[in-house]
Amino acid sequence: MFESLQDRLGSILNNLTGRGALSDKDVSAALREVRRALIEADVALEVVRAFTDRVRERAVGADVLKSVKPGQMVVKIVHDELVEMLGAEGEVIDLNAPAPVVIMMAGLQGSGKTTTTGKIAKRLSEKQGKKVLMASLDTRRPAAQEQLKQLGEQTGVASLPIIAGQSPVDIARRAVQAGKLGGHDVVILDTAGRTHIDEPLMVEMVDIRKAANPHEVLLVVDSLTGQDAVNLAKSFDERISVTGIVLTRMDGDGRGGAALSMRAVTGKPIKLIGTGEKMDALEEFHPKRIADRILG
Ligand code: GDP
Numbered sequence: 001m002f003e004s005l006q007d008r009l010g011s012i013l014n015n016l017t018g019r020g021a022l023s024d025k026d027v028s029a030a031l032r033e034v035r036r037a038l039i040e041a042d043v044a045l046e047v048v049r050a051f052t053d054r055v056r057e058r059a060v061g062a063d064v065l066k067s068v069k070p071g072q073m074v075v076k077i078v079h080d081e082l083v084e085m086l087g088a089e090g091e092v093i094d095l096n097a098p099a100p101v102v103i104m105m106a107g108l109q110g111s112g113k114t115t116t117t118g119k120i121a122k123r124l125s126e127k128q129g130k131k132v133l134m135a136s137l138d139t140r141r142p143a144a145q146e147q148l149k150q151l152g153e154q155t156g157v158a159s160l161p162i163i164a165g166q167s168p169v170d171i172a173r174r175a176v177q178a179g180k181l182g183g184h185d186v187v188i189l190d191t192a193g194r195t196h197i198d199e200p201l202m203v204e205m206v207d208i209r210k211a212a213n214p215h216e217v218l219l220v221v222d223s224l225t226g227q228d229a230v231n232l233a234k235s236f237d238e239r240i241s242v243t244g245i246v247l248t249r250m251d252g253d254g255r256g257g258a259a260l261s262m263r264a265v266t267g268k269p270i271k272l273i274g275t276g277e278k279m280d281a282l283e284e285f286h287p288k289r290i291a292d293r294i295l296g
Helices: 004-013 023-038 045-058 071-088 113-127 142-155 168-181 197-214 228-240 258-264 289-294
Strands: 099-104 132-136 186-190 217-221 244-250 270-274 283-284
Touching: 004 023, 004 071, 004 289, 023 045, 023 071, 023 142, 023 228, 045 258, 071 217, 071 258, 071 289, 099 113, 099 197, 099 228, 099 258, 113 132, 113 186, 113 217, 113 244, 113 270, 132 142, 132 168, 168 197, 186 197, 197 228, 228 258, 244 258, 258 270, 258 289, 283 289
Parallel strands: 099 186, 099 217, 132 186, 217 244, 244 270
Antiparallel strands: 270 283
């Protein structure tokens, strides 16, 4: 277990008896701990730097109120900045487009793409009363299309019938067409993933995006992959212009650092978080909660 950032800051700053403005020296000592804690939480280095700069700017010279200790005050500034950097509260999947609204799921193999596709489909259909069609475009992993079909059976959401030999782009077109003909509100496309980003995968993604014209392109990222996740998100975004991020495995023992990195580096909203393997383990993203978790 990590020692919590709050405790660390407390032990550095709470014994300061001086009142008045926070000095550069006090703040620098605190920021060393902030930096260390964020790095342990796997926040990308460039983000750690930007973050500590912002905190320094706000904290140095700030008046310490009589009612709080300097340590509490720095913790509050750190917390507020974390919340601000994590983005707005209540980002949701945008369905504000003519039906069928197409949602394209992207991400590396094993990131939780197919599971998240099933979870989103279930949520939209059960909680928002939407008629949803799911389609797997993963023709490389033979079990992938079958996996989505089974998730459909399990959740009661329709999945596109599998036709062997079709290309991912053809399946995407067929899914959109079936969505139109079947009166579906939403079509979710689960694309193929690889263990790493490669050019053929990206070309395939670009072609699917062109063919299906999705309203949302959600990048599914494993929150436990740490720093790599940031480069991954950048590469996907450059090629297929991501509209939102889903962070999976937030039930794991990570400190939530990926959320901060993702948001800061890509500027894309985190729309949902995966919190388990079950089909209802999907939650909205609450910046305040994640800030608390990062602070520990
Ligand atoms: P894909 O290759 O990206 O489609 O990944 P899958 O959807 O097949 O997921 C890979 C594994 O991760 C499966 O065992 C899922 O049950 C698991 N998984 C997906 N999302 C989560 C999550 O939020 N938390 C946990 N603990 N496991 C998850």
